[in-house]
Amino acid sequence: MTAQTTGVPLRAKPRNTPTAAPRKALRRRFWPQYVAIAPFYILFLVFGAFPIVFSIVISFTDWDGMGAMKFVGLRQYLYLVSDPIFWQSVGNTFIIWFLSTVPMLFLALVIAFLLHQNMRMKSLYRVAFFVPNVTSMVAMAIVFGSVFSDQFGLANSFLQWIGGTSAGVQWLSNPWGIKVTIAIMVIWRYTGYNAIIYLAGLQAISTELYDSARVDGASTWRIFSRITVPLLRPVILFTVITSTIGGLSLFTEPQVLLGNSGGTNNAGMTIVLYQYNQAFTHFDFGYGSAIAWALFVLVLVFAIVNWRLVSGRKENEFGVVTPGMFARFGKRSNAKKEVVR
């Protein structure tokens, strides 16, 4: 239809070779498609690209968010490199990330494996494990604040009841207590989410593998460690990457639990919380932006390390260097075909 509006005689133009048409005609022919995808790009330009570019500009200035911007060159970045609180926040972020991700992914895998078994009320359990992920963070922080409260908390009452320490643990004022509490919040919230992702991965594994393993007399643990885990590797990789991204940008949990200053001794101060704290409570937008870009560099380094780890490794069975994650997906499907055959 649109071709007719161009006024070019249809027969004069060979079909299926749009490159032969003049550019202008092409542009006219495809404008509805461009218009159709425009809303995303316009929104992205306004709320995505502009703030990104603008934050680079701000990071070279000293700006309080309303007055005149003072260009300071690299001063914000130089300060950042020697700022002990920034490095402390980097350390905190990694400690909390490690404390939360390792147990979380392990638990999620176990839960997914159990959910995959034939059991009663399967759907109910699946929903139950996913519910924490859609619970309001603020409500959750209040509950956690009460459970882990230093002097009146449920956790300490429980510890005292089972005869542990008489004074209890200073969950929310001891540096390690704070980190553990935040990690528990993260675990509580994201274990179900990761379990559901693992479950989807599990369902893609052919049941014939399990059946033949059972016939051969393999125990549940053997099936789990020798079939489930190896075949789930790409999915596990995916969850490790998403948890890393989530862990590095950890913000809501410490903010709602401890406030903008990150608790006693800045023990709960994460990189993003520090950035927020500088920009929106100290109104030091220049420094806040510099922190944001430092985080960007950190994430970039992590992404490269991740990518290298995944793509550069030799496959032990065949000794073939595989080019990357996606190639592996392909190889896995080949392997599956083989089994099916």
Added chain:
Amino acid sequence: MTALSRRSLLAGTMGASLLAVAGGLTGCASQTSVSTDPRELVLWYWNRSMGPGVLKQAARGIPGTSKFLVSQQPPNTNWDTKLRTSLAGRAYVPDITAINSNVSLYFPDQSMFVDLNQFGAQDLKHRYFPWKWDYGITPNGRMCFFPIDSGPTGFYYRYDIFAKAGLPSEPEAVSASIRTWDDWIEFGRKLKANAGSHMLMDSVQLFSQIINASPERYFSRTGKPLYMNATSAVRDAWNITVRAIKAGILGNQQLATDQNAAWISGKTAGHIEAVWWAQILLSTAPATKGKWRLASQPVRAGNSGGSFLAIPTTCKDPEAAYKFIAWSQTAAHQAQTYNEVQLFPSTPDALTSGIMKDASRGFFGSQNSLDFFKKQAATVPTAFVSPYEQIANFFTTEITNVEAGGKDPDRAWDDAVTQTNRVLQKHGVNL
């Protein structure tokens, strides 16, 4: 489908960024005021920061002008961010705005606000508490922020627990036995020994309230740090707080859950805060009604909280806006506002007008909280709050480390000084 080449992708991204910048610049062409109607003056305030009666009346016409007031409540959380964004973009700026007690953060950008003295604000000065009036004056003497309410502080305490501990429990007797901070700490020691309760929830509260009651604060009017002097108010407050921590009379309750539980259970039997805290206590621990009393805190009262009204330079009619401000904060209107939303007046005339009725409704037994805070307001010193005080919050972070983390007080002090100075130097302040 043809693959996107790297060059075209880069070109596309660049173009997109340029467009974005251009889009940001054209944003300046949008309207300056929230309302384009020349007869309307828009006021931004948050709930319970202005009297509803006054606003209602002004909506029908601001007396002495041909303007009408349109009052709006932007979201209360991130109030400063919202206001700053409007002012930075010179777009959708209110004609009059309320600003909270962190008013000094606006001093560096005072040129964005109208000097109210040009409309004769200085003639009204004598009607307000001098300390409250001075908080609204910028370091170079411009009067940009007009007083709304004030927050004289006092020592809240549990009458029943003090009595049980065999200590003085009547307000006069308590006030008399805690004239100095050392008396207060000694009193707390006895309270702790006899009743097991704490005098105050945590070290930050004590430290901040001592500074709030001090005529000297962190910085001089010229922005010079005072805490490094041989004797300074900050160091004194620090030493008192450290003594209180060592005496074990502070509760070490760092978060709201613990604090609230401690007030409800009586584990914390005291608090130093302004008049508005009574409302918070009333909703947190309603069962303790009638068991609280008010005593004068050691040395003198301070000020905690209290907001201001300002006119951005983009205002359509600054003179009419000023007329609204002055009219809305007369003694009669402040008294009326106290009866409506319990904002403590900043003009002594409101307190003596006889219009105000004690809002505590028996929370302090037979004690009249209004009479008490009226007396405290007379002792609040005039002080200068510097815009750099936000940076100096390393002191409160470090005093918490001493209390909750057992950090050595002298090391904590040195760390606070070093960290504050580093940030000051980053902002180009000469020490």
